[in-house]
Structure formats: C-alpha cells, structure tokens
Amino acid sequence: MGKRLIYLIGILLTIIIGTYFSYILCCNSESHNENVMTNENTTQKKVYKNPTLYPFNVKDANGDFLLNTNDNFNFEASNLNFLTPISSNLDIEINKLKDFLSVNNNKSLSITGYYTQEEENKSAYPNLGLARANSIKNFLNKKGIPSKVMNTLGELKEDMVADSLHVYHGPLVFSISELKDNPEEMDKLAEYIKAHAIELHFKSGQFEINLNEEQRQEIADIAKYLDKVDGAICIITGHTDNTGDVTTNITLGQNRANSVKEYLIKNAAIPENKIIATSKGESEPIADNNTEEGKAKNRRTIITIK
The missing domain is CATH 3.30.1330.60 (OmpA-like domain)
Structure with missing residues (x-):
C-alpha cells in the first residue's frame, strides 16, 4: 500500500470520526437545551387551585x-x-x-x-x-x-x-x-354616635374622602343604628371657611355633603332614603377664619344621626 493511499485513508477516517463526534455533541446539546426548557417551563408553571364554592x-x-x-x-x-x-x-x-x-x-x-x-x-x-x-x-x-x-x-x-x-x-x-x-343597647349606641360625630376635612375647593380606621368603625355603627331604629336618619352637614361669598359657600358646603352622601350609598350600602345632606356654608365656624389653620378646621363635613 503506497504512502499516498495511506495518507488519503487517514484523511477519510479523520473526516468520518469528526463527523460522528460532531453529531453526538450537537444532539446532546439540543437534548440538554430541551431539558432546560422543560425544567424552566415546569418551574414557571403555577399550581392551580380550585376556587372555593360556598352554597x-x-x-x-x-x-x-x-x-x-x-x-x-x-x-x-x-x-x-x-x-x-x-x-x-x-x-x-x-x-x-x-x-x-x-x-x-x-x-x-x-x-x-x-x-x-x-x-x-x-x-x-x-x-x-x-x-x-x-x-x-x-x-x-x-x-x-x-x-x-x-x-x-x-x-x-x-x-x-x-x-x-x-x-x-x-x-x-x-x-x-x-x-x-335590646332598646337600651341602641340608646347607648345613639349617645356614642352623637358624641363621636364623624368630621371630614377638605382642602379648599376639593371633595376627596379618605376615612381612617376609627371613622370606618363609626360608619359601621351608624349603619347598624339605622337598621335597628325605625325613623332613624343619617345627617350630613357641609361647612366651609369664609373664602368667597355666602351664596357660593352654601353651594360648596352642599356639594361636599352630597359627595359624602353618594360615597356612603356606594361604599357603605346605606340606603339613600336614610340620608339627608344639607349645608351651613360659612355660617357656623369653629375656628378663626383669619388664619389658614382656622380656615382648614372650618372646611369640614359632619356625619351623625337623628
């Protein structure tokens, strides 16, 4: 066998062996990638819980x-x-x-x-x-x-x-x-509600309502009282500072009271016919309107019962 033939056979074997190992490595890599994707998909898949059904x-x-x-x-x-x-x-x-x-x-x-x-x-x-x-x-x-x-x-x-x-x-x-x-319980509840009337304050010209936890409980107390006592009514009264004229402030106070009424109907499920919204405008200040602090205190809406 000549040297040239041996050389050619060597080249051919090298090509065959290289092709074989290339195929093995390629397939193993694809298989590994598939496993990784499967594992990733398995990891990302959320566990589904059946919804709770209460009859x-x-x-x-x-x-x-x-x-x-x-x-x-x-x-x-x-x-x-x-x-x-x-x-x-x-x-x-x-x-x-x-x-x-x-x-x-x-x-x-x-x-x-x-x-x-x-x-x-x-x-x-x-x-x-x-x-x-x-x-x-x-x-x-x-x-x-x-x-x-x-x-x-x-x-x-x-x-x-x-x-x-x-x-x-x-x-x-x-x-x-x-x-x-238990009428005595309702009498005590009425006394508490009237002594702890809810007082909401607003920025000038604004109507945004944000209740704290104590006020939320007081709303619950009012709703309970309205349910248990015939003829009970929730009274919402809007007050303003003295910025602007009297007529404008009556309207502003009424708008704030109406806003609170709508809020209670929507967010406290209190029936509309059990709520009266009214306005006192600037006529009943509780602080000095000559200071910004006093004006802020006067811009209030009161929620109570009668």
Missing part, C-alpha cells in the same frame, strides 16, 4: 327550617357589591326565607361576609366582609325582610380562593337564631 345554606339553630342550594351571591375580588343577576334557584330560596321570617317574627338572620387579606378594601367599613354582608342585607330588605331582624358581620378567610376571573363564589354564611330586642 347558600340557611339553618334555624333552634328549629327544623333549612334552605340549601349550590347557587349563592358572587363577588368580584375587592368588590362589596354582588354580581347580578342572581340565579332563579337562589331567588326561590330567598322568597322561602322571607316567608319564614315574616311568620316567625321572633327570629333573626345573621349574615357574615368573608374576605381575604390580599383584597383591597374600597368600602367605608372596617373590612370588606362586613361591607359584603351589608350589601346582601340591603338586597334582602328590598325583597321584604326587615333590616331590624338582620345582623351583619365580617370574617377573614385566608384560604378562600377566587376563580380564574377573580370572582369569589358565595363568600357568605347565614344563620337563624332567636331575635334579641
């Missing part, structure tokens, strides 16, 4: 009355108002509940609204669960169930899960118990 279940603790349907009131996340329309099945059960309570006037209905910590509380109440319960209470009142036989509560439910559209299904619990009429 409409109402039971008399001291009797045999029972309502139960899988349908219930549903709420979007961070919302105090339930989604409409409700199902026909739920509407039928609510009519049964109304009939039961109208015959058994010694019974009361408790409504507890659920909420999660991650939800934003846009309501005027201390928590979103209480706001939801009051929203349902107002709906049931329109269906014929008196407000005075209903009690509302809020409860944190951290394990509650919304669906993919961020809707909570039936975040409520209902129960029936004996009605406890």
Whole structure:
C-alpha cells in the first residue's frame, strides 16, 4: 500500500470520526437545551387551585327550617357589591326565607361576609366582609325582610380562593337564631354616635374622602343604628371657611355633603332614603377664619344621626 493511499485513508477516517463526534455533541446539546426548557417551563408553571364554592345554606339553630342550594351571591375580588343577576334557584330560596321570617317574627338572620387579606378594601367599613354582608342585607330588605331582624358581620378567610376571573363564589354564611330586642343597647349606641360625630376635612375647593380606621368603625355603627331604629336618619352637614361669598359657600358646603352622601350609598350600602345632606356654608365656624389653620378646621363635613 503506497504512502499516498495511506495518507488519503487517514484523511477519510479523520473526516468520518469528526463527523460522528460532531453529531453526538450537537444532539446532546439540543437534548440538554430541551431539558432546560422543560425544567424552566415546569418551574414557571403555577399550581392551580380550585376556587372555593360556598352554597347558600340557611339553618334555624333552634328549629327544623333549612334552605340549601349550590347557587349563592358572587363577588368580584375587592368588590362589596354582588354580581347580578342572581340565579332563579337562589331567588326561590330567598322568597322561602322571607316567608319564614315574616311568620316567625321572633327570629333573626345573621349574615357574615368573608374576605381575604390580599383584597383591597374600597368600602367605608372596617373590612370588606362586613361591607359584603351589608350589601346582601340591603338586597334582602328590598325583597321584604326587615333590616331590624338582620345582623351583619365580617370574617377573614385566608384560604378562600377566587376563580380564574377573580370572582369569589358565595363568600357568605347565614344563620337563624332567636331575635334579641335590646332598646337600651341602641340608646347607648345613639349617645356614642352623637358624641363621636364623624368630621371630614377638605382642602379648599376639593371633595376627596379618605376615612381612617376609627371613622370606618363609626360608619359601621351608624349603619347598624339605622337598621335597628325605625325613623332613624343619617345627617350630613357641609361647612366651609369664609373664602368667597355666602351664596357660593352654601353651594360648596352642599356639594361636599352630597359627595359624602353618594360615597356612603356606594361604599357603605346605606340606603339613600336614610340620608339627608344639607349645608351651613360659612355660617357656623369653629375656628378663626383669619388664619389658614382656622380656615382648614372650618372646611369640614359632619356625619351623625337623628
């Protein structure tokens, strides 16, 4: 075998061996990349939890009355108002509940609204669960169930899960118990509300409302009193400083009072017919209008009851 032939065979073997190892390395690299992508996809994939479903279940603790349907009131996340329309099945059960309570006037209905910590509380109440319960209470009142036989509560439910559209299904619990009429409690509540009237302050020409936690609880107290006492009314009075003329300030005070009224209707579910908004303008200052500090104190809106 000549040297030239041996040389050519060597070159051919080199090409064949190089091609083989190149193929092996390329395939292994692609396979590795696929595994990495699979692992990355697996890592990024979120664990899906089934939404929590609470049925409409109402039971008399001291009797045999029972309502139960899988349908219930549903709420979007961070919302105090339930989604409409409700199902026909739920509407039928609510009519049964109304009939039961109208015959058994010694019974009361408790409504507890659920909420999660991650939800934003846009309501005027201390928590979103209480706001939801009051929203349902107002709906049931329109269906014929008196407000005075209903009690509302809020409860944190951290394990509650919304669906993919961020809707909570039936975040409520209902129960029936004996009605406890306590006029002395309402008298004490009225005294407290009047002694702790809510005072909101505004920047000149503005209407923005921001409640602190104490004021949110006071709103809850007012709503409770309005439910339990026949003829009770929430009074909102707008006041201004003396900037501008008298007529303009009467209008400004009224606009602020109207703004607070609309806020309570929307964010506290207080019925419109239980709120009166009025204005005193600049006529009742509580501080010196010759100073900016005094003017700021005079620009106020008072929320109380009568």
